[in-house]
Amino acid sequence: MEQGEYALSEREFARIKARVYSVAGISLSDAKRTLVVSRLSKILRALQLPSFDAYVDYLERGGSAKDGQDFVNALTTNLTRFYREDHHFDHLRDHVKALLAERPRGTRLRIWSAGCSTGQEPYTIGMDLLAAFPELKRWDFKILATDIDTAVLAKAAGGVYPETELNGLSAERARPFERTTGSIRIPANVRELVSFKPLNLIGPWPMKGPFDAIFCRNVAIYFDKPTQGEMFGRFSKMLAPEGFLYIGHSENLGSGGEGFRLVGKTIYQSREKLNKRAA
Numbered sequence: 001m002e003q004g005e006y007a008l009s010e011r012e013f014a015r016i017k018a019r020v021y022s023v024a025g026i027s028l029s030d031a032k033r034t035l036v037v038s039r040l041s042k043i044l045r046a047l048q049l050p051s052f053d054a055y056v057d058y059l060e061r062g063g064s065a066k067d068g069q070d071f072v073n074a075l076t077t078n079l080t081r082f083y084r085e086d087h088h089f090d091h092l093r094d095h096v097k098a099l100l101a102e103r104p105r106g107t108r109l110r111i112w113s114a115g116c117s118t119g120q121e122p123y124t125i126g127m128d129l130l131a132a133f134p135e136l137k138r139w140d141f142k143i144l145a146t147d148i149d150t151a152v153l154a155k156a157a158g159g160v161y162p163e164t165e166l167n168g169l170s171a172e173r174a175r176p177f178e179r180t181t182g183s184i185r186i187p188a189n190v191r192e193l194v195s196f197k198p199l200n201l202i203g204p205w206p207m208k209g210p211f212d213a214i215f216c217r218n219v220a221i222y223f224d225k226p227t228q229g230e231m232f233g234r235f236s237k238m239l240a241p242e243g244f245l246y247i248g249h250s251e252n253l254g255s256g257g258e259g260f261r262l263v264g265k266t267i268y269q270s271r272e273k274l275n276k277r278a279a
Helices: 010-024 030-047 052-061 065-075 087-102 120-132 134-138 150-158 225-238 254-259 271-278
Strands: 108-114 140-147 160-162 178-180 183-185 194-198 211-216 239-247 260-264 267-270
Touching: 010 030, 010 052, 010 065, 030 052, 030 065, 052 065, 065 150, 087 108, 087 120, 087 134, 087 211, 087 239, 108 120, 120 134, 120 140, 120 194, 120 211, 140 150, 150 194, 211 225, 225 239, 225 254, 254 260
Parallel strands: 108 140, 108 211, 140 194, 211 239
Antiparallel strands: 160 183, 178 183, 239 267, 260 267
């Protein structure tokens, strides 16, 4: 079949929306109809299926785990850049500076980048903190980076990006990157800090925490309000008593905000953990 031959009926669109919500918590609006057709048509051609109904039937009745992952990967949106919303990194540096002063040398520091996309966020965290605090090389410092999209995780793990990713960065921030012809690479000491893992945020979370900081920015916008509230409530339980949650500039905690207090622009702390610490 050629490009543009697939038509998406209301019934088919409803089935696709129901499936992606069920497996990934993603709430597709009617405005995403064109995106659905564009992205899933490529898969239908590869599988030689005649319609979107046939594709959903295939997923439900005989599709492999890879087929299911390809469906989710196709419908996720990945927009990110280095030092996005840089006030968060300013705040994180102040937070880590305080932890370095409070904790014995060489102890544990854990940060989680939830919905890490192609890796710019966790690598920014690593580069920025190592530049500010070289002594972290002697700490048990690790960054967990997770995403539901396995394709973007594979790109992130490679740590190689177009040189245009440096556009808009200051000379100081651009300095740590390794340069090749037309490309940049994350230095090895930063890549070694980051572990990239697939994770569905509406499924089980195998890690135990606690995390000194959690970044979950521009992820909740793809979930409905009940899913957002449940996710933020789970984040609260994963934070260290003095830890911070960083969310996107267009997001709010909604019903999940009851467990947090606002401490800065889109920066929160867990009320429960702070109260326990004070007690």
